[in-house]
Every structure is written in C-alpha cells, then in structure tokens.
Amino acid sequence: MERKVRVRFAPSPTGPLHIGGVRTALYNYLFARQLGGTMILRIEDTDQGRFVPGAEAYIIEALSWLGIQFDEGVHVGGPYAPYRQSDRKPLYRQYADQLIADGWAYYAFDTPESLEETRKRYESEKKAFQYDVFTRNSLVNSLTLSAEDVSQRLADNQAYVIRFKMPETGEVVVNDLIRGRVVVHSNLLDDKVLFKSDGMPTYHLANIVDDHLMEISHVIRGEEWLPSAPLHVMLYRALGWESTMPEFAHLPLLLKPDGNGKLSKRDGDRLGFPVFPIQWQDPKTAEISSGYRESGYIPEAVINMLAFLGWNPGTTQEIFSMEELIHAFSIDRISKSGAKFDVEKAKWFNQQYLRQLSAQELAVLFMPVLNEKGIEIELSKLAVICDLVKERLSFVKDLWEQSCFFFTPPTTYDEQLIKKRWKEDTASHLQQIIQILEKHQPFETMLAHDNVVAYIQDNGLNMGQIMNCLRLVIVGAGTGPDLFAIINTIGKEEAIQRINKGIASIKL
C-alpha cells in the first residue's frame, strides 16, 4: 500500500484559470506537500480548436504569484516529460488500438451531421439521444459493419472516431475520497469518443493514459468530473491498469455569490470582485478581466481565503500561512456541498494579511503610487505615515485615500462637520492655537498638544468642538489618525498654513 504520492493539476489552456481552478491546484499542492509527494503541472490541450494563446503562460504566472509550486511540469520539465498533451500526441494511438484489439472499443464512422440529425429526431420525440448500448447497433460503426466494409473505409481514409464500448451489464463503482462509494449501472453510460477524427485523443483517453504513465496516485479535481469518473474507472479496467488506478477526490464547486449555479468567468466583474488570480486580457477581443493581484490582494490572503472555501481545519483558527495549511490540510475535512464566494470575507482576509506587513513593507508598496502622482518622499518618512494608517486598510490601494492629507492640503471641507462643530468664535480660537504652535521652536508634538489642551481647558472651551475644527482645517474631514501625529508629520509651517487657509475658506 506504500505508494508514492504524485498528484497533477491539469488545466486546459482555453483561457485564464479562474479561482475555482486555483483552489483545485491549491488542494493538490497542499496534499502533495503534506505527504512529501510530487506536484505536477500537465497541460491538457487536446482540443486545438479551443486553444487560446497565452493561457498556458497565464496559468504558470498566476500559480507562481500565489506560491503554488510544481516539481514537474511543462515549465520545469521532469522525468515524465513531455507534460503537454499536444507534445505527447504519438503516445495515445497505441492505447486506442489496444482497446479495439481487446474488444473494448470500436470504430465509428457516423458524421457529426448525421449524429446531429439523430439527436434532433430524438428530441422531437422528447427523448434524449445517447450513443450507447441501446443505440450503437443502429449506427454506422465497426460493430454493425462487416469487417470488409470497415477495412475498406479505413483504406479509403474515411473519417472516423474510436468509441469506448461500454459493457451491457454490470455496475461501475467509483470510490471517491470525499463522496464515498458512487455506483452507476454501465448500460446507462454512453460510448464516449476516445479518439477524435483529427488524430487527437479526447480528454478521457489522454487523461487516463497520462495519469497512468506519470504514475499519478491521486486525482483531485472538480466535481464536474464526477459523472465521467465511472468511464475513467472502466478505462483503467479495460487497459489492464486497475490495480494501479489512482484514488479519486471530487471537489465541491465554487458557486456564484448571488443566485445559483457555478461561478463563471462573467460573474466577477458583474459583481465587483475578481474571479481570476491575475489580470487577463482576451487576445481576440482585448477585453480585460480583473485579477486579485491587480486589485490589491496579497497572495497569502487569497490562498488562505481559497483554502477555506470548502475546507476547514475543525478548529477556530482561520488565519493560516501556506506552511500551516500544508500541515493542517486533510481530504476528509473537505465539505461535500458547493461554496458560495463571499467578497466581504475575502476583504477581511486581505485586511488581516495587510496588517501583518510592517510599515516599511507597506511604504515600499505605496511608493510607486505616490511617484505616479508626482509626489517624492523619503521611504523612512513614508513608513511613518504608513504606520499611522495601517490599521484602516483593507487594500494597499486604500493607502492613498487614508493618507492623502499628509501630502496635499485639503481643498474641500466636510459640510456636515462644519455644520455640527464650526461656531462663530472658532476662527479666533484657531488663531490662538496658531500662536501656540508658533511658540514651539524646535517643534515638539507632545508639548504643543499639551499646550493646546491647556488653552482649551483654561478658556472653558469644548474639547471635542475645538479639536474637531482643528482637524477639519488640517485634514478636511473628521477622519484620520491622531491629529498631533498628523501635525508632527506635515510640519509646523504646513499646519499653520492650513489653519489659516481653513479660517479664510470656511464661512458660516
């Protein structure tokens, strides 16, 4: 039973990978790392018609940004190379032939058009057509045609596909690590195409052949594959590989936050959150879909959030580093039902991770934003500002909103606050406060603060009223960190200028 753990993440390069796919990759990664196994990236590009340039590079970049690493794969090579199915094309045919020779598959010459016609005919009778045990005897294939006819058609290069010959009797059992025993009667399954007329295998064949050849021990994939898992089990049996068949775990789906249905590529920008790890631009339409990276999410937060969509450790701990996830992860704690994505929780996770960053680290992230606005500042000074506002952020991009008053004087003043706090004598009191500030010759914040407080108290004034008005002229609003910390940071001269400007601008 000692089997080396080898798992694969096997996306098809038909577009950007969405977060459901990322979660599948993550669970594979956590599982592999925990058990000292191997994580493989295999590209399943057997459908040349849906190939999208750039998608493969996108997948690699996105997973790399998130810290999901591969031991083998298209981009890093490995002992089972190549890892791209289009590069493995010559491998598959022999297995299809073997299946035919063993009576597990057959040639089918039906054209797509004739099949479509049959399908429509069934539909008009309110029935569903399936190429299976019951219908294959009335269709054009090597089961109904004479041996001579078949060889003639083959010799004539007539287009054909190779279909799996599903047994008429018997039950197929899939033992799923998450769902338990799933049983289906084989005659309910259809004769899936294994090998296409263009010379490429379909997903089903390529997948089984590659998993076998690459010695995959566990197949962890989305629930959308559960219905075809019985076919896969049959394929292992037919190929004589049943004893080394990997174990299956079908993950619950990620659902739309509103309404029903699985999360789709369209939902993200419609509902105001990214469904993609990093930004993607469609090469054909040039349409841009936003990504977590560009939206200001920290990769660790995205990982943490994704890990909890369908899995939990059974404790109350919610913040997990990748290392902790690797340690705590287990397949039997994966839930069976689909999870709706929640933007608010995602934000919360990001906030938690943002707070773990030092002021210095935040400053480094913030600096480019300022430079773009034409603001030059020393990193150390910026770090002081970041430290003052870091508790108020969910995203790095919130930094500007939370700290813009450090860099530019207010141009407008909060109307509500004026109404509430600004009195007739406010201006003259602020004049007095300017005098107090002027007195401090090297400027000392604490002393200035104490003196202002003393002024308010000595004159029997309302603390909240004066302080809020002082804040109003300095910040422009009633928000922000400690007022004297702000004054200290912008400097005495600037503070006095702002007070003067405020007095001049604010009229009752």
Added chain:
RNA sequence: GGUCCGUUCGUCUAGAUGGCCCAGGACGCUAGGUUUUCAUCCUAGAAAUCAGGGGUUCGAAUCCCCUACGGACUACCA
C-alpha cells in the same frame, strides 16, 4: 428528460461512534464602551423550528425511508 452529487444562521462553516446542541465559531449586520474624530480594539445582541415529512430510539442536526429544492453532467470541450 436521464444519470450522479448535494441540502445546518444572509455567507463560509463546527457538529467522530445519536445524549454535553432549545446548535458553536468566523464574515457581515445592530447596539454599547474605548478614542478629541474616523478607523482599530473591547463587550453585547439579532440571526439556522439543523430543506420538509415520516419512521427507529428513553433520546436524532446526527441512523433509515420518502418528498421537495439546488447543482453538475448528458459534444469528435476539457
């Protein structure tokens, strides 16, 4: 239509072998406190008749059955 999977607060979920669950945590929400302000933080609260109905049992969110609802799949797509 058919096959398969699922169903605990608005959301993510806890809930081995039925009793400690008139259901716990987190996000969000509401209120109070802290703060010269806002945010943070602290405290409290509202929020699931455990999809519904039948059983089994002294006792069920937990076991069984039925129903409903939701989802996936049903391509020479993956």
